[in-house]
Amino acid sequence: MKWSEFFVTGEPLIYAADVAIVLTMVGIVFVLTYFKKWKWLWNEWLTTVDHKKIGVMYIICAVLMLFRGGVDALLMRAQLTAPNMKFLDAQHYNEIFTTHGTIMILFMAMPFIIGLMNIVVPLQIGARDVAFPYLNALSFWLFFFGALLFNISFVIGGSPDAGWTAYFPLAGNEFSHGVGNNYYAVALQISGIGTLMTGINFLVTILKMRAPGMTLMRMPMFTWTILITCVLIIFAFPVLTVALALMTFDRVFGTQFFTMANGGMSMLWANLFWIWGHPEVYIVILPSFGIFSEVVSTFAQKRLFGYKAMVGSIVGIAFLSFIVWVHHFFTMGAGPAVNSAFSITTMAIAIPTGVKIFNWLFTIRKGKIRFTTAMLWSLAFIPNFVIGGVTGVMLAMAAADYQYHNSYFLIAHFHYVLIAGTVFACFAGLHYWYPKMFGHILNERLGKWTFWLFMIGFNVCFFPMYFLGLMGMTRRMYTYSAGLGWTPLNVVATVGAVLMGIGFIVLCYNIYYSARYGERDMTGDPWNGRTLEWATASPPVHYNFPVTPVVEDVDAYWVMKKKYGGFHVKEEDLKPIHMPSNSGRPFWMSVAFFVAGFGLVFKWFALAIVGALFIVLGLILRSFEDDDGYHIPVDEIKRMERAARKGA
Amino acid sequence: MKWARWRAVLVLPFLFLFGGCVERTAVLNPQGPVARMQYDLIMWSVGFMLFIIVVVFTLFAVFLIRYREKPENAGYEPPDEEGNTLLEVVWTAIPILIVAALAVPTVKATFALEKPPTEKVKPITIHVTAANWKWIFSYPEENIETVNYVHIPAGVPVKFKLTSVGPMNSFWVPELGGQKYAMDGMETELILQADKPGSYMGRSANFSGEKFAHMEFEVVAQTGTDFRKWVNEVKQTAPKLDEKKYTQILKPGLVGRMTFSNTHLQWIDHAKQNSHHADGKPMKNDDQSDEAMTNSHHHGE
Amino acid sequence: MGEAAHRYDETLPLEYRTQESRLNILGFWIFLGAEVALFATLFATYLVLFQRTGSGPTAGELFEVQDVLIETLLLLTSSFTCGLAIFEMRRGRISGLIAWLLVTLLLGAGFITFEIREFIHYVHEGATMQTSAFLSSFFVLVGTHGAHVSVGIGWMILIIIQLLQRGFTPKTARKVFIVSLYWHFLDVVWIFIFTLVYLLGMVI
Numbered sequence A: 001m002k003w004s005e006f007f008v009t010g011e012p013l014i015y016a017a018d019v020a021i022v023l024t025m026v027g028i029v030f031v032l033t034y035f036k037k038w039k040w041l042w043n044e045w046l047t048t049v050d051h052k053k054i055g056v057m058y059i060i061c062a063v064l065m066l067f068r069g070g071v072d073a074l075l076m077r078a079q080l081t082a083p084n085m086k087f088l089d090a091q092h093y094n095e096i097f098t099t100h101g102t103i104m105i106l107f108m109a110m111p112f113i114i115g116l117m118n119i120v121v122p123l124q125i126g127a128r129d130v131a132f133p134y135l136n137a138l139s140f141w142l143f144f145f146g147a148l149l150f151n152i153s154f155v156i157g158g159s160p161d162a163g164w165t166a167y168f169p170l171a172g173n174e175f176s177h178g179v180g181n182n183y184y185a186v187a188l189q190i191s192g193i194g195t196l197m198t199g200i201n202f203l204v205t206i207l208k209m210r211a212p213g214m215t216l217m218r219m220p221m222f223t224w225t226i227l228i229t230c231v232l233i234i235f236a237f238p239v240l241t242v243a244l245a246l247m248t249f250d251r252v253f254g255t256q257f258f259t260m261a262n263g264g265m266s267m268l269w270a271n272l273f274w275i276w277g278h279p280e281v282y283i284v285i286l287p288s289f290g291i292f293s294e295v296v297s298t299f300a301q302k303r304l305f306g307y308k309a310m311v312g313s314i315v316g317i318a319f320l321s322f323i324v325w326v327h328h329f330f331t332m333g334a335g336p337a338v339n340s341a342f343s344i345t346t347m348a349i350a351i352p353t354g355v356k357i358f359n360w361l362f363t364i365r366k367g368k369i370r371f372t373t374a375m376l377w378s379l380a381f382i383p384n385f386v387i388g389g390v391t392g393v394m395l396a397m398a399a400a401d402y403q404y405h406n407s408y409f410l411i412a413h414f415h416y417v418l419i420a421g422t423v424f425a426c427f428a429g430l431h432y433w434y435p436k437m438f439g440h441i442l443n444e445r446l447g448k449w450t451f452w453l454f455m456i457g458f459n460v461c462f463f464p465m466y467f468l469g470l471m472g473m474t475r476r477m478y479t480y481s482a483g484l485g486w487t488p489l490n491v492v493a494t495v496g497a498v499l500m501g502i503g504f505i506v507l508c509y510n511i512y513y514s515a516r517y518g519e520r521d522m523t524g525d526p527w528n529g530r531t532l533e534w535a536t537a538s539p540p541v542h543y544n545f546p547v548t549p550v551v552e553d554v555d556a557y558w559v560m561k562k563k564y565g566g567f568h569v570k571e572e573d574l575k576p577i578h579m580p581s582n583s584g585r586p587f588w589m590s591v592a593f594f595v596a597g598f599g600l601v602f603k604w605f606a607l608a609i610v611g612a613l614f615i616v617l618g619l620i621l622r623s624f625e626d627d628d629g630y631h632i633p634v635d636e637i638k639r640m641e642r643a644a645r646k647g648a
Numbered sequence B: 001m002k003w004a005r006w007r008a009v010l011v012l013p014f015l016f017l018f019g020g021c022v023e024r025t026a027v028l029n030p031q032g033p034v035a036r037m038q039y040d041l042i043m044w045s046v047g048f049m050l051f052i053i054v055v056v057f058t059l060f061a062v063f064l065i066r067y068r069e070k071p072e073n074a075g076y077e078p079p080d081e082e083g084n085t086l087l088e089v090v091w092t093a094i095p096i097l098i099v100a101a102l103a104v105p106t107v108k109a110t111f112a113l114e115k116p117p118t119e120k121v122k123p124i125t126i127h128v129t130a131a132n133w134k135w136i137f138s139y140p141e142e143n144i145e146t147v148n149y150v151h152i153p154a155g156v157p158v159k160f161k162l163t164s165v166g167p168m169n170s171f172w173v174p175e176l177g178g179q180k181y182a183m184d185g186m187e188t189e190l191i192l193q194a195d196k197p198g199s200y201m202g203r204s205a206n207f208s209g210e211k212f213a214h215m216e217f218e219v220v221a222q223t224g225t226d227f228r229k230w231v232n233e234v235k236q237t238a239p240k241l242d243e244k245k246y247t248q249i250l251k252p253g254l255v256g257r258m259t260f261s262n263t264h265l266q267w268i269d270h271a272k273q274n275s276h277h278a279d280g281k282p283m284k285n286d287d288q289s290d291e292a293m294t295n296s297h298h299h300g301e
Numbered sequence C: 001m002g003e004a005a006h007r008y009d010e011t012l013p014l015e016y017r018t019q020e021s022r023l024n025i026l027g028f029w030i031f032l033g034a035e036v037a038l039f040a041t042l043f044a045t046y047l048v049l050f051q052r053t054g055s056g057p058t059a060g061e062l063f064e065v066q067d068v069l070i071e072t073l074l075l076l077t078s079s080f081t082c083g084l085a086i087f088e089m090r091r092g093r094i095s096g097l098i099a100w101l102l103v104t105l106l107l108g109a110g111f112i113t114f115e116i117r118e119f120i121h122y123v124h125e126g127a128t129m130q131t132s133a134f135l136s137s138f139f140v141l142v143g144t145h146g147a148h149v150s151v152g153i154g155w156m157i158l159i160i161i162q163l164l165q166r167g168f169t170p171k172t173a174r175k176v177f178i179v180s181l182y183w184h185f186l187d188v189v190w191i192f193i194f195t196l197v198y199l200l201g202m203v204i
């Protein structure tokens, strides 16, 4: 490989990115050095095993990735604004929609959700941390370096360009000669392993570490959705692991799984991909349902309506999500019987989903609704998601899907579910739990600006796409010709995208503004919350609860407030608290994964082996480690509790 | 009232639809029995969907207005209700009924689409081969071949036998009916029919690489006699296709319309074997067309 | 963690006594659930592809009965000896435990040796991973299992060293228990490989 091929060259966009990357890195190094923060960074963040800090790091990465994916989206929209635009060439457009889709789903939606669940779940169940804090750190760093590996493809070697679905044979050696799709296979693999471990970790945490009195049917709805999501992760992600491994074997070692010659079968890839892919969309949507449930119930100031039905419908959705994958390729010609069967299973998902919608509606009925920003996002979810949902049912009807498939109708549908579902939920959760994370509230005025800009922009951008699809505009077209009549709606869509972009900028400004001037949350319970996370200080002391709370009902903290006027800790009840020690090993092992992955992408096997050896070394060191953590003495707890609560 | 404002935003785009240009909206402008069957199914589902939307949006609006926090209801304490079995049964049962009402015609249509829409007329067969980035149409009975356009007789079911050389494509003529994939080493069948003479745009609906956006073709439907006339004309005037020329056509890139008085099926049917190359031989890594592709996949140059 | 981590329960077997151990063991069971999904996917892939032999040999032409039978014998026996190791652990006899673990480990190493021999043999006959879809899926499925067994061997060595260093503790006992779960799991996977890959391949 020549150096000129190693670094992507020849485009102003790329040079700008190179410069931006170098400047950012120099800037970070300078700031850290100037303020003498290296040690702080290492001790407080890079080696932490605290679920709250890990959650914050996930969310920071997710917001950065939302930025990257959003820039990709705006570039695409710019190119499609008018017919025959020359803003991006075909190759670039293809790379950009590929990275947009992959990043948005795997490196934005997933980590955002996982970040929120890291912060919230242990608090909601009254636990001190997750079951395996060390593993949790490893999960995060694997995700981080997987995402990093994926992102550097933009400037080193070239980005993948076969779509986020990477269908073969297009994504195989026969048609994709660069390293782009190697990046796809390896980077997703690394972060996918991290996700799988998160799934196991949180499943054990939720099953085994709930506070006394919290039976399964007294768990907060968000925790329920995470429990089920973990099950989905545990059964779906191994399929992705295998699919990506086979892809890597095909691309790097010349095997014949999905090739066109020697018996290879490209349709196998499509099946494996979607056997993971469909559950994957539920992995990002179920927790979103959980977030909406929490927020809606809090700000309607009313218990969640139909708790049992809610639980039942999550379980139903999760089960169905494994038997619908063929709806992604009804047009492959599997025959009418197969298509009919998968049509029906897919439509059946609408039933439990409908149940949930009505339960939310009836939660707000007879409530006393407070229109906070978090609540606005959650309320807006209902009508917008219903639009995405009903068009989803339309897509599920095989015979009709032949007319929608791969068109902008589909693009509109899945953005209506992914944005109105997951992104709205992430924003709702961010505003809702922000005080828990950082101790201050995000400015409500700016929050509402973000909401209205983004929500209106979203509809302006994506609603016309349904009609573009019906007009025959197919997804992944880098340009179209003038006589087709597609121009007006495309212009409208671009306007909407710009509005969403502005909304995002306001959000970023809000984060900065609130950090400086935002209202501090001294009570730990700024929203009059119902679940246990609000029983801790904002932000919680690193051991979360000085003594383990006892749960009497679904809305555990609500009941405590009603009955006892809050969560009171008697100092004589305090006992020393056992905490896990920090470790730098998850960080450097993930670096080793990165190095090994990079070697694999470029087929530099020596480098890959060096990376692999360090991974093995890390595992051996971990096996011999005899560190059982440490204890916080009672006096120390007393001191920290007083400090945390001094405002109250 | 804020909710009203954004309800308006939601409704506005509907106006695009009803404000004209239905004939531009290909899927809603069916020009043959296949597309019409799908159109009917779509409209049937749209009815139910609008019903669901109306119900949900109404409840949503009513609840938002009635139950928002106001100074007047400061002392109001929301009731502690856990649920309501009757209501929950109702809103489980109604979706089940709706799904059933959608499933039955869906299954019917899905089976019906695999058969010609009419028994009375004998269908004609056209082999369709997608290649990077063009469409090749072969008429085995008439023994002619066209590139990037296809003539069909109106009122006659057409069996398109789809395959591909290389990446997967999807054959879609929205005004005549839904799409199906064209895959390397495989054959899929799509049956379409045009009501009357006319010109309909088709394109690939499945991404197949760099210049995929240009994979358009025209379907020209003609009366039976005009179609015959056209076939004869092609037979007499069009040049012959040979393997060399065919290999050239298959090279990744764009080509214009072409017409030949024989078909490539004489020497290769890509549906029957995996093939990267016109000759069907297994690919060699260093050959020309590969190089051409390497170039198109890199920045740099 | 918290007090829970110190809930030490004398009535349970050593490996279950601390809360941490109970979490680990549950976590490992769940991990095995994920492994089931992983191998299920590999099996499905193999079954889809095993008759797609392209220009390469078919399963019937290729497989070496003798090697496979020896491998099967070795691995099944090792699963039995692994069970004996746990039995010794429950009886509190560390030397018996270590001895049986060593036997298990040697049998596992024997299995791997024969498997590698088998693979080398195939490659010499021109049947490589790159030859056909069938062979790709064969080598990846059986190779993944083999890689798991190799990891198991390395892991057992680490645990034996720790047993020698630290003796019986709730922690070492738990590790022994978990590695034994892993080992039995691989045995079960092998039974599926034996039937679905080798027997099926030789019949059809």
Ligand code: HEM
Residues within 6 Å of the ligand: A070, A073, A074, A076, A077, A097, A098, A100, A101, A102, A104, A105, A109, A162, A163, A164, A165, A411, A415, A418, A419, A422, A423, A461, A474, A475, A476, A477, A478, A497, A500
């Ligand atoms: C922020 C505003 C967004 C805009 C303006 C936007 C725009 C677009 C457009 C125009 C496409 C179609 C590209 C094409 O087919 O040519 C697309 C594809 C896609 N988008 Fe978005 N998007 C946005 C946010 C998101 C989010 C939040 C997600 C996921 C959580 C997402 C997931 C996807 C996926 C998976 C694809 C398909 C990529 C592919 O075809 O391989 N997008 N987006």
Ligand SMILES: [Cu+2]
Residues within 6 Å of the ligand: A277, A278, A324, A325, A327, A328
């Ligand atoms: Cu799906």
Ligand SMILES: [Cu+2]
Residues within 6 Å of the ligand: A392, A413, A414
């Ligand atoms: Cu969908």
